[in-house]
Amino acid sequence: MFQKYQKYIIVFITIFMISLTGGGAVQAQSSKHLVVIDPAHGGTDIGVIGADKVEEKEIALAIALFVQKELAKESNLEVVLTRNADKTVSLEERRKNIAKMNPAMVLSLHCNAGFGKKSSGYELYYPGFKNLESTPKEARGAAGNAQETRYLNDAVKLARLVQKNLDVLFPRKNRGLREAGVPLAEGLSVPLLIVEIGFATNPDEKKKLTSVKSQAEIARALAKSIKAFF
Numbered sequence: 001m002f003q004k005y006q007k008y009i010i011v012f013i014t015i016f017m018i019s020l021t022g023g024g025a026v027q028a029q030s031s032k033h034l035v036v037i038d039p040a041h042g043g044t045d046i047g048v049i050g051a052d053k054v055e056e057k058e059i060a061l062a063i064a065l066f067v068q069k070e071l072a073k074e075s076n077l078e079v080v081l082t083r084n085a086d087k088t089v090s091l092e093e094r095r096k097n098i099a100k101m102n103p104a105m106v107l108s109l110h111c112n113a114g115f116g117k118k119s120s121g122y123e124l125y126y127p128g129f130k131n132l133e134s135t136p137k138e139a140r141g142a143a144g145n146a147q148e149t150r151y152l153n154d155a156v157k158l159a160r161l162v163q164k165n166l167d168v169l170f171p172r173k174n175r176g177l178r179e180a181g182v183p184l185a186e187g188l189s190v191p192l193l194i195v196e197i198g199f200a201t202n203p204d205e206k207k208k209l210t211s212v213k214s215q216a217e218i219a220r221a222l223a224k225s226i227k228a229f230f
Helices: 002-030 056-071 091-101 129-133 137-169 203-210 212-229
Strands: 033-039 077-081 105-112 122-126 174-179 192-199
Touching: 033 056, 033 091, 056 077, 056 105, 056 212, 105 137, 105 212, 122 137, 137 174, 137 192, 137 212, 192 203, 203 212
Parallel strands: 033 077, 033 105, 105 192, 122 174
Antiparallel strands: 122 192
16 A cells, blocks of 8 residues: 555655755745945946046945955845946935845945045944934834934944954044935935045045955955944
8 A cells, every 4th residue: 555655655755845945945045134235426427536537436336346246255145236337326216226125234335535635534424313313203103213223323333343344454544433414314224334435536545446456455344344244
C-alpha cells in the first residue's frame, strides 16, 4: 500500500520544501533596510558652480553612485538613488518618490559654496526639533509626535557616524551639525540628513571633490556610516 502512494508522498514533500524555501526568501527580502541616496540637483539644475566651472550636480552624482556600489555588497541593505543620471528631478518628485518608498533613511548629498575661495570643510543639516515644535500637537497626535521625535533622533545618530568617518578624510574640517529648514524633508516622516561634503569654490577642496579616488574614499566613509547605523 505504501508503494502505491509513495510517489504522491514524494511530490507532496517536494512541494512543501519548495514552499518553505520560497517563504524564507520572501522573509529575507522584507528584512532589508531601504536606504535612499539623494544626489542633489541634476539636469538643468546644476547647483553650485565651483572653481574651474565644476558643477555640484556632477560631484553629488559621482559620490552617490560610489555609495550605492559600496552598499550593494551588504545583504541587509537595499539602496535606491533619487536620480542615477544627469537628469532634472524636481523636489516635489523626489519627495513623492521617497514617500512612496518609505525608506529607513535618506542621505542627501550636496557641495557647498563660499563668498570667497578660502571657505572649507563639511557641514551636516537635519530638519531639526524646531520644525517639529512649530507643528501643533493636535495636528500630529501623541503617536505622531513620538514618531517624528524618533526620526529626528535617528538623523542625529546618523550625523554623528558621518562626522566620525568624514573627520578621517577632512581633519579639522568639521563645521558641525545644524538644524535648518530642509525643503526635501517637507511632508516626509523619515530620518533625513543633508551632507554638504565640501566647498567646490575652494580650489584645493575642488580638486579633492573631483578626484575619482577621493570620491570613492568619501563614498566609503558615508557607506561605513550607514552600515554602522543599522
